[in-house]
Amino acid sequence: MAKKDDDILKKVTGSEYEFGFVSDINEEIFPPGLNEDIIRKISEKKNEPEWMLDFRLKAYRKWKSMGMPDWAHLRIPEINYQAISYFAAPKKPKYNSLDEVDPEILETFNKLGIPLEEQLVLAGVAVDAIVDSSSVKTTFKETLSNLGIIFCSISEAIQDHPDLVKKYLASVVPVGDNYFAALNSAVFSDGSFVYIPKGVRCPMELSSYFRINAANTGQFERTLIIADEGSFVSYLEGCTAPQRDETQLHAAVVEIIVHKDAEVKYSTVQNWYPGDKDGKGGIFNFVTKRGICEGENSKLTWAQVETGSAITWKYPSTILKGDNSISEFYSVAVTNNHQQADTGTKMIHIGKNTKSRIVSKGISAGYSENSYRGLVKVMKGAENARNYSQCDSLLMGDKCGAHTFPYMEVENKTGVVEHEATTSKVSEEQIFYCNQRGISTEDAVGLIVNGYAKEVIKQLPMEFAVEAQKLLQITLEGSVG
Amino acid sequence: MSNKMLEIKNLHAEINGKEILKGIDLTVNEGEVHAIMGPNGSGKSTLAAVITGKPGYEVTKGEILFYGKNILELPAEERALMGIFLSFQYPVEIPGVTMMNFLKAAVNAKRKYEGKEEMSAAEFLRFIREKQKLVEMDTNLTNRAVNEGFSGGEKKKNEIFQMAVLKPKLSILDETDSGLDIDALRVVANGVNKLRSPERSFIVITHYQRLLDYIVPDIVHILYKGKIVKTAGKELALELEEKGYGWIKEQF
Numbered sequence: 001m002a003k004k005d006d007d008i009l010k011k012v013t014g015s016e017y018e019f020g021f022v023s024d025i026n027e028e029i030f031p032p033g034l035n036e037d038i039i040r041k042i043s044e045k046k047n048e049p050e051w052m053l054d055f056r057l058k059a060y061r062k063w064k065s066m067g068m069p070d071w072a073h074l075r076i077p078e079i080n081y082q083a084i085s086y087f088a089a090p091k092k093p094k095y096n097s098l099d100e101v102d103p104e105i106l107e108t109f110n111k112l113g114i115p116l117e118e119q120l121v122l123a124g125v126a127v128d129a130i131v132d133s134s135s136v137k138t139t140f141k142e143t144l145s146n147l148g149i150i151f152c153s154i155s156e157a158i159q160d161h162p163d164l165v166k167k168y169l170a171s172v173v174p175v176g177d178n179y180f181a182a183l184n185s186a187v188f189s190d191g192s193f194v195y196i197p198k199g200v201r202c203p204m205e206l207s208s209y210f211r212i213n214a215a216n217t218g219q220f221e222r223t224l225i226i227a228d229e230g231s232f233v234s235y236l237e238g239c240t241a242p243q244r245d246e247t248q249l250h251a252a253v254v255e256i257i258v259h260k261d262a263e264v265k266y267s268t269v270q271n272w273y274p275g276d277k278d279g280k281g282g283i284f285n286f287v288t289k290r291g292i293c294e295g296e297n298s299k300l301t302w303a304q305v306e307t308g309s310a311i312t313w314k315y316p317s318t319i320l321k322g323d324n325s326i327s328e329f330y331s332v333a334v335t336n337n338h339q340q341a342d343t344g345t346k347m348i349h350i351g352k353n354t355k356s357r358i359v360s361k362g363i364s365a366g367y368s369e370n371s372y373r374g375l376v377k378v379m380k381g382a383e384n385a386r387n388y389s390q391c392d393s394l395l396m397g398d399k400c401g402a403h404t405f406p407y408m409e410v411e412n413k414t415g416v417v418e419h420e421a422t423t424s425k426v427s428e429e430q431i432f433y434c435n436q437r438g439i440s441t442e443d444a445v446g447l448i449v450n451g452y453a454k455e456v457i458k459q460l461p462m463e464f465a466v467e468a469q470k471l472l473q474i475t476l477e478g479s480v481g
Numbered sequence: 482m483s484n485k486m487l488e489i490k491n492l493h494a495e496i497n498g499k500e501i502l503k504g505i506d507l508t509v510n511e512g513e514v515h516a517i518m519g520p521n522g523s524g525k526s527t528l529a530a531v532i533t534g535k536p537g538y539e540v541t542k543g544e545i546l547f548y549g550k551n552i553l554e555l556p557a558e559e560r561a562l563m564g565i566f567l568s569f570q571y572p573v574e575i576p577g578v579t580m581m582n583f584l585k586a587a588v589n590a591k592r593k594y595e596g597k598e599e600m601s602a603a604e605f606l607r608f609i610r611e612k613q614k615l616v617e618m619d620t621n622l623t624n625r626a627v628n629e630g631f632s633g634g635e636k637k638k639n640e641i642f643q644m645a646v647l648k649p650k651l652s653i654l655d656e657t658d659s660g661l662d663i664d665a666l667r668v669v670a671n672g673v674n675k676l677r678s679p680e681r682s683f684i685v686i687t688h689y690q691r692l693l694d695y696i697v698p699d700i701v702h703i704l705y706k707g708k709i710v711k712t713a714g715k716e717l718a719l720e721l722e723e724k725g726y727g728w729i730k731e732q733f
Contacts, residue, residue, distance in 0.1 A: 429573045432536065433569065433573045433575070434583075434586075435556065435557035435558040435561065436533055436557055436558075437561060438558055438561040438590040438594065438647070439558060439586050447575070448575055448577075448578060451575060451577025
């Protein structure tokens with residue numbers, strides 16, 4: 001690990017947004033606009049069954065009756081939903097072997113450091129790679145299917161496992177849950193599907209890599225993860241997008257169902273293009289992620305490192321329904337330049353003896369605004385519920401903002417809810433101390449910020465922890481000095 | 482005749498428009514230990530800050546040469562890499578960053594500067610253990626975050642420990658004795674004395690003579706109102722101890 005720290009420190013100096021390139025992939029793109037016809041076309045393109053189309057249309061009608069949420073501490077420019085193209089996919093999106101994949105796509109993922117060739121995949125990470133609207137290739141599928149694990153694109157799951165999809169889709173995030181969830185339900189293009197059968201420990205990290213490539217498109221992926229009784233899975237998503245002057249919309253929905261005695265760990269390294277130094281361009285990241293600890297003794301852990309996006313609106317949440325269920329939320333959210341983030345979590349305690357833990361670390365630099373918003377709710381029947389929340393903010397410079405909005409609703413007298421918050425600054429004294437030991441300012445910021453975020457970073461799977469540390473430093477480059 | 486390491490010529494420096502250093506001349510040769518003494522507010526810490534390149538100070542006149550090279554335009558980290566070390570009067574805490582990682586970053590920055598390969602993890606660990614013995618540093622301190630929750634004495638020992646690790650050519654000890662009990666003082670002084678060599682020099686900034694019983698200087702300067710007003714051998718320190726600073730204030 002220590003050796004890797006150094007590699008990171010060496011590697012990062014001098015780069016800005018590393019993934020801002022555009023690939024020349026032969027893609028099919030729908031004309032901009034959103035109406036029932038477009039939705040029918042998406043569904044048709046994907047050869048979906050009737051019930052899926054109905055689901056989409058119902059969601060679309062619901063969406064039309066709703067308005068954008070305006071309670072977040074964000075300045076969101078008006079979004080013209082008719083100017084967005086809702087479907088863009090590399091042509092010939094189903095491949096039987098790697099030889100058939102557009103070499104540009106393979107090159108893209110190689111540039112991103114995601115080798116799709118199974119023999120090259122290092123220490124057993126199975127990857128589902130999604131370019132724009134379509135899943136390009138899922139690796140290790142056979143190894144996994146021998147254990148009964150299903151890991152495929154949601155489009156394939158709709159075809160091959162309709163019963164599972166029907167049963168669980170929108171069971172945690174209802175179609176009309178919120179504006180963006182409704183939009184996603186109407187137009188979602190692809191995403192990952194995971195099913196871990198009873199008693200199976202998934203032997204490798206499952207990972208989705210999302211890539212927006214085409215211009216003027218939105219990305220709306222849908223992820224559904226089901227951990228059956230006594231199973232375990234660790235899942236990771238990573239995201240990047242090209243550097244463009246116009247903003248792009250990303251509205252994903254993630255649903256996780258954790259049955260009795262099962263455990264899911266969901267990690268995110270989000271590095272969508274944040275816009276340039278003056279706040280031009282970037283991704284609007286409006287995401288709904290929610291899991292349910294359905295059965296007794298189930299556990300759901302969220303670990304997220306959020307460094308990208310022009311605007312982030314995201315609250316991975318857990319419904320602790322099963323008795324003795326546990327959920328943990330670890331988050332580092334970094335904003336620099338003109339980025340805005342309003343992010344946090346919700347922990348809804350329903351079952352008895354349920355426990356939740358929230359560790360949120362915000363880092364603001366430049367002119368950015370960074371808010372933590374969290375809700376801890378203890379319902380009437382949730383005897384002996386416990387929550388511990390810790391929200392720390394780190395400020396760099398004096399032009400940025402950090403805000404904390406904790407909400408607590410406790411309806412059961414036996415509940416214990418604790419909240420701690422701190423705000424600190426990266427001081428010139430700390431930087432000078434490092435400089436005086438020969439450590440450059442960039443490296444010093446990297447050290448200090450990674451020290452601050454350590455509690456969260458250590459929750460990530462090893463390979464991604466390294467990636468995350470690197471990202472933190474790159475994101476904050478030039479923010480001090 | 483030994484080589485000139487540090488030459489300060491007619492140095493004037495101010496902070497927030499207020500002139501603190503008013504024409505300092507000081508030459509430190511290789512292998513020498515200089516003590517700079519003086520009453521509070523005379524500019525001792527400012528001098529250390531200006532030599533090491535701490536932001537916020539403006540040099541209005543004069544120059545500082547390190548092995549003949551003017552360092553005033555160089556950033557702090559480059560001066561550090563050239564071999565100038567400051568033992569801080571008030572070392573800062575860096576939460577979450579272990580001493581081990583911090584030192585690794587520092588050691589590797591230095592090795593890179595010198596065109597050397599980075600140390601392997603095992604090599605580095607051995608190296609650190611060895612240095613810890615030198616300053617009688619508690620092993621578990623290196624696993625803790627930089628200065629976080631360290632006692633006053635531990636912080637100062639930690640500074641000397643870093644000095645032992647980085648082996649600077651010129652070490653500036655800024656009031657390293659302040660707030661130390663006699664045992665910690667001895668440990669700190671021993672660390673310094675073990676590092677003394679014909680190539681290495683020290684500037685020991687102190688208010689009291691006490692530290693100089695343990696680190697015996699070659700030359701003692703008195704800094705008063707931004708100027709060096711008196712320079713003599715180690716006996717000057719004793720004289721100060723005896724008479725206090727009153728006579729200096731009267732005379733200058």
